[in-house]
Amino acid sequence: MSTHFSISHAPNLLHAVARPLAERRPTLNELFVCVVLLTPVFGLAMGSFDVTGDRWLYAVFAAVKMPLMIAVTWAVCLxxxxxxxxxxxxxxxxxECLRAIACGQAAVAFALASLAPLLVFAYLSGVNHRWALLLSGAMFALATLIGQLVMWRRWRQLVRRAGRHRLLLAYWLVAYVFVGIQTGWMLRPFVGSPGIEPSFLRAEPFSNAYVVVAELITGTRR
Amino acid sequence: MTTAHPPGRGAVAALDRLLRGQLTSAFQVRTGETLPLKVFVPWAIALGASYGFFMGWYALTGGKDDALRHVVAVMVKLPLLFLGTLLVTFPSLYVFNAMLGSRLGFRATLRLLVATIVVNLAIAASLGPILGFFTLSTSSYGFMVLLNVALLGVAGLVSIGFLIKTLAALQFQSPEPDEMPPLMSVGDEHPRREGTGLWLFVVWIFTYGIVGAQMGWILRPFIGAPGVPFELFRLRDGSFLQGVYNAVQHML
Incomplete structure (x- = not known):
């Protein structure tokens, strides 16, 4: 099977990612290229909340950070x-396991890229920063759900072969979400806060997302 | 078909085959030849040191004086924790197992348990990047304690699964020595049960866990609490459970 990737392959690839087809199995190379090319599209959209002055840089930074976030999370969990x-x-x-995971990831990338125009439209409609954050988060959540569905379609076949695949999937989901949330937190901002100069990462030192949430819940956050 | 010696070359191939369960069929465990201590004890030390390396990062990122000494100390102490706990708990397991009629010999039992520890530490070392990643962004000592407990807990559970699976295979394939065919595998037909004392191993796992937790408490510090100068060992007070409770309190 050819690993050559071109834009004309995109519709085929989308269907091959979405369902396990006997006649068209996406290669790991194709899935990798898919994630690298499509996630920055949503990053560009997310960072374009305010493009006045040099704030367009937020869009560029977010576009770079999207595949970076996925790459770091993969590297830590693999x-x-x-x-x-x-x-x-x-x-x-x-x-086969890696292909199933990569298909899930590619599905997330396809879903996010397809939602990017909606997000830009919402920005152009004048939503405030809070709504921009909420919308971006909701789109992320929706794309993740789609990714899980696609991954499970393939994983179900593996589970039929050996029930132990459930444990492997459980590890991947828990580790990926646990590490992914922290990676996202460390690489923020993605949308860009009003009044703060554009920067690739926040100027403050790295912090732990889970500790911040615990401190918010207990009211001990300074 | 199984062979007494791994066909792959070197220690890495042996570790790979151990993790894949290719060295722990009933016959292999009984003879113990596929689990040589001279290969797997160094692996336990190396893998333990590897997890200890990530564990020691917290002291490095905290800018502690003598942070490098702390990292080296943890790299030594972590394998010591696992192998020391085995040293304390193994004699009672072997004696009670033999009393209950198990035919698993001294060396075979020891080799099986060292292999289990290697599996435990291999999983822990593979989770090391997660620990290192969080260390880079976390100042909360309580979070790091809980994360370490969680990661080592997962590794422990996996190794328990490995041990129980191996023992279960052994329980269903225990021919008399004079009946033993030259080569056997887990999938052979007409399995027979033998009282290898699976439940005793379960009791041993609990004992190992309790002794291990307390051994860890004695050998602390591992992570290195902020503001506390480097010390090889701390004064002996309290217990592991009290320490976890304090970590939760500290985090909140």
């Missing part, structure tokens, strides 16, 4: 996935 895959005796299925 060693554990590989070790667990080995211990559960599922190494022969490793490639």
């Amino acid at each position: 060693p554990g996935f590989f070790a667990l895959c080995s211990v559960l005796g599922l190494r022969d299925d490793l490639r």
Whole structure:
């Protein structure tokens, strides 16, 4: 199967990602290219809340940070996935597992890119910063749900082969969400706060998202 | 078909085959030849040191005096924690297991348990990047304590699953020595049960967990509380459970 990727392949690839088709299996290279090319589209949209002056930089930064966020999360979670895959005796299925995860990720990328025009439209309609954050978050959540659905379609076949695949999936979901939230927190801002000069990362030192939430809940946040 | 020696070359191939369950069929465990201590004890030390390396990062990022010494100390103490706990708990397990009629020999039992510890530490080391990643962005000591407990807990659960699966296979394939065919695998037909004392191993796992937790408490500091100067060991007071409770309080 060719690993060559061009824009003319896009509709085929979308269907091949969405459903496990016998006649068209997306390669890992294609899925990788898909994520690298499509996630920045949503990043551009997210960062374009305010493009006056040099604030257009937010859009560029967000476009760069989207694939970076996914790459960092993958890199941090993969060693554990590989070790667990080995211990559960599922190494022969490793490639299929990675393909299922990558398909889920590509589905998220497709969904986010398709939602980008809606987000820009909402921005142009004059939503305030709070609504911009909420809308971006909601679109992320929706795209993630789609990604889970697509991944599960493939994973279901693996589970039929060996029930232990459920454990592997559970690890991936928990680790990916746990690390992904923190990566997103460290790489913020994506939308860009009014009144703050554009910068790739916040000027303050890195902090822990979960500790911040705990402090907010207990009212101890300074 | 199984072989007594791994066909792959070197220690990495041996570790890979162990993780994939290719060295722990009933026959292999009984003979113990596929789980040589001279290969897997160094692996336990290396993998423990690897997790200890990530664990020590907190002291590095906190700008602690003697942070490098702390990292090195943790890299030494972590394998010591696991192997030391085995040293304390193994004699009672072996004696009670033998009394209850298990035919698993001294060396075979020891090799199986060292292999289980290697699996435990391999999983922990593979989760090390998650620990390192959070260390870079976290100043909360309580969070780091809880994250370490969670990651080591996951690694522990996986290794318990590995041990129980191996013992269950052993329980269903225990021919008399004079009946033992030259090569056997888990999938052979007509399995027979033997009282290998699976439940005793479960009791041992609990004992190992409790002793291990307390051993960890004795060998602390591992993470390195902020504002506390480097010390190889702390004064012995309190217990592991009290420490976890304090970490939750500290985080909130």
